[in-house]
Amino acid sequence: MEKQKRQLFLGSLITLGIVYGDIGTSPLYVMKALLADLGSPKYLTREYLIGCLSLVFWTLMLMTTIKYVLIALKADNHGEGGIFALYALVRHQKKWLIVPALIGGAALLADGTLTPAVTVTSAIEGLKGVAFGQNVPIASQNSVIIVTFVILLVLFVIQRFGTSLIGKGFGPVMFIWFSFLAIVGLINLASDPGMLVALSPHYGLKLLFSPENKVGIFILGSVFLATTGAEALYSDMGHVGKRNIYLTWPFVCTALILNYFGQGAYLSTHLAQIKAQTNFENPFYAVLNPDWYLFGVVLATLAAIIASQALITGSFTLVQEAVGLKLLPRMKVEHPSLSRGQIYISAVNWLLCLTTTIVLFYFKTSEHMEAAYGLAITLTMLMTTLLLFEYLRSKEKPIRAVLVLSCFSVIELIFLAASLSKFMHGGYVTVFITLLILGLMFIWFFGNRLRERYADRSEMINL
Template sequence: MKVKRKIFWGALITLGIVYGDIGTSPLYVMKALIMDAGGLNGLTEDYIIGCLSLVFWTLMLMTTIKYVLIALRADNHGEGGIFALYALVRNKKKWLILPALLGGAALLADGTLTPAVTVTSAIEGLKGISIGSQPWINTQLEVNLVTFVILLVLFLIQRFGTSFIGKAFGPLMLLWFSFLAIFGIVNLIHEPLVLRALLPHYGLMLLFSPANKVGIFILGSVFLATTGAEALYSDMGHVGKRSIYLTWPFVCGALVLNYFGQGAYLIKNLGNFKTTGDIFNPFYEMLPSSVYLFGVLISTIAAIIASQALITGSFTLVEEAVGLKLLPKMKVEHPSLSRGQIYIRTINWSLCICTLLVLAYFRTSERMEAAYGLAITITMLMTTILLSQYLKDKVNIVFNGIFLAVFLSVELIFLISSLTKFTHGGYVTLLITLLILLIMVIWYFGNKLRDYLSDEEEWVSLSDYKDVLQELSNDDRIPLYISNLVMLTKVDKRTYKVKRETLYSILDKSPKKAKVYWFVTVNTTSDPYTNYYTVDMMGTRNIVNLQLYLGFKMDHRVNLYLRQVVEDLIENDIIDEQPQKYTTMPGRKIGDFRFIIIQELLSPNTRVRGWQHLLISARIFIQNHSTNPIQWFGLEFSEVKVEKVPLLLKKRRIPAMEQRMILNPKDVKRSTKE
């Protein structure tokens, strides 16, 4: 009984988290296809049947087969999404970083349009509805104002966490999908012949039919039915693949019934449409008047849930990108005790501003739909490339070849058909994609170039300075700088190589005497939830080479981990206790800490020129204008010193100057022995 209850609640939560995007597609897919026909007057029965066939088989091929049956198997310790997939295959080929960067950037960019188009489509259903003698909303401006307020409030509440309303998402989405199915069936029973659309040849015939005025480009609107498939894969880590397997048949059935119900309504009323406003939406038009207002209300709620899921998904996506060093470090906050509840202020407000600007620019859902979906086709294409690399070791070469050929071909056709969206506003999301991609390229390849150009002289062996550090620690002539000096740096596990600037900070910039010297390296692993450490004492009791191993989804709060490590080492008599005479905590065994963070600035004394100089400079600019490392390492309430050092890459050799003249030196009397 308990197992069944657990499965039920897991399925309910999945409905609320995973299917928001794809679940609100019925609000605008058929409406977009009507616009492709030139409006209501361009509709024919063959056109409607063909559209339904294309929508159905797109859902089957792209969502069911590619994502549910194949992609969900490519999980990284339960996590899904393009970055989790890249983490699985990044060691196979170096060039795989390119589809990962492009796909991730496009997915983030497409998210700026999704909340705007879903909420606007829902609110437009209120136009012309009267309560008493006065309509609620008359103009598109009023629609936009209501949408603006809803979206702004949605972004404002993110910092408080959404667990308090998230519990209601599942039941509400269950109600939504039931609503889709019921009123799809209500209309379908009046035109059961619409089920002919289940045969794929109707869709293929439409692509070449004279009734189809836009030709193959109609697929750009059809593709809107499956834009949420990538989110389905990305959210796997929140709910588990089993829950998705259990719920997708119900969700898919509800979507298909609703699309076919809209098609049945259109066929039944061909030439006899009664519009209630300047924008015709078959989703609302097919509803009985008695449930129309409820339909608008539940649609708005579903649109808000879809937007919330997308915002949360964006936080998760960025957190993974930061963990894989594809984006600069950002402060991740945890509004609740739930591990899945995160909040990234920079991303939240960037997404908010972009979404509201999109709303102000496009104004109507019709114009948004014309631009929507272009970026996500790029993401799906990139996922296919990465997925084929993953499948190389999992299936035989024939299956992998068929998979790659089929989905690469289909998605290229969808991409080509979506190119018409560029002139209708698709350039907005592409520009955002390019901006995000530029930041990711600068950060990733800037780091690679910096490491490649680093001179061998920049690195020294920590073991060569072991005796010097111990001598400094025991030198009574030098005052104690701090009990525990923590250098946040990178130490090679095998060679003990460390940046020279690290030891320069301790020894040359007025020697820093400490009881214990900590050299802390944070290693990010491909396993999302890795959480362990190793310690190398180098044959001493006061020099600690600490290696932290954290998954790319783990919080990097070094101060919390260090506290546990210190307690473990003292308990095991690895380091000496540090009793404090003056303290508010009697019996305290740990002394005070000071963290040293070294910040690099590109030195003018370097031979790096041209594009390399530009790339390194841009990378340093992004670093200095992104999250403060103090916040990233969770050291806001710790004693921290940030030291700036010059970054020397291919150090320029200054030629020795020729001495020409020395004027008027002071005579120096030298004593000589007789």
């Protein structure tokens, strides 16, 4: 019994380190993006904050908790999850299902090039202008970019040596991170517990059509950033097991919600001070007690690095699955440690490094990167919904399948439309990367089909 408890605890700790890096770092930029939608601090109101918190809360509930944790995790292919594993379950039903699998896979790989850049940049920006004695090491945005580039470069370089030793520290760090998010959020929420009215969906729906909302329904493009890690949660099921995700998600979800609400409460109680400013500061860092500030930035940076590491290794796994389904050409797969579960694909690693570096130097600020971020993963989620519909229908659950399709496809189409509104502000980069990967997959898959048909015909003629 004691051994089982120990295994359960270790399994949960590992899950925190592997699965939740992406969604766990969303408090660094979600509220900042929602404030940016206002255009100026003078327009900020308590009603706007409550509406934003309501939209974020219900997005987490509907998209992450209900769709992925309660529904998608049940669609596993011998314990493996993710869009390619889901496609493998339904590919013999209808030939056209290859299309959503290709689009979703390409978009998910494109997202892997954006996440490291946006998360690490958001974390390092917290150090900009902070004095250490008489010196200010990171005095400008150019310094932020250089430090971010060095961190990411080191991260990509160490992949070939294996990350098992570093990986052992991921779980404890992420446990501290989520505990920190919850504590900071709870302390700030205590100053204005009335913000909890945002738990009602009424306030979120009201904000969508309120004149206080300067961008209308397109605000959902920023709201969606709160759930971008949900697809990774499903994809990583094979690494940690669904039971560990079921056990850890309530803790993670609670920590995220408390932090969002704590940021909202802080902004609400400092409205007059904020309205007098010319620009918004990142509310994640604004809520930190000065005594905790440096610790918070260091912890945020570690969490961002872990999120980046998870996306890199997740990309290796995704490419390996795509090769197995003949969606991509064969690549050399290495096992840098004694664990056969840990893989390294050199070509993928350096392509990710190059693309992430280009994204970093092209956008230069996390605010600009956020415009490109989210669009790719919205496409993946929509394609996953289509495949889930076919999976549930094949399990003789037609009513449930129709409900899943009608509910989530409508929500995701609205999110997609909202994300497309940022196309000219950076979303075009996401679309370009997705189309490049999609083109490669399309040519390789259908080229293989033609080659196989030609080989079969030649064989028949020879007979």
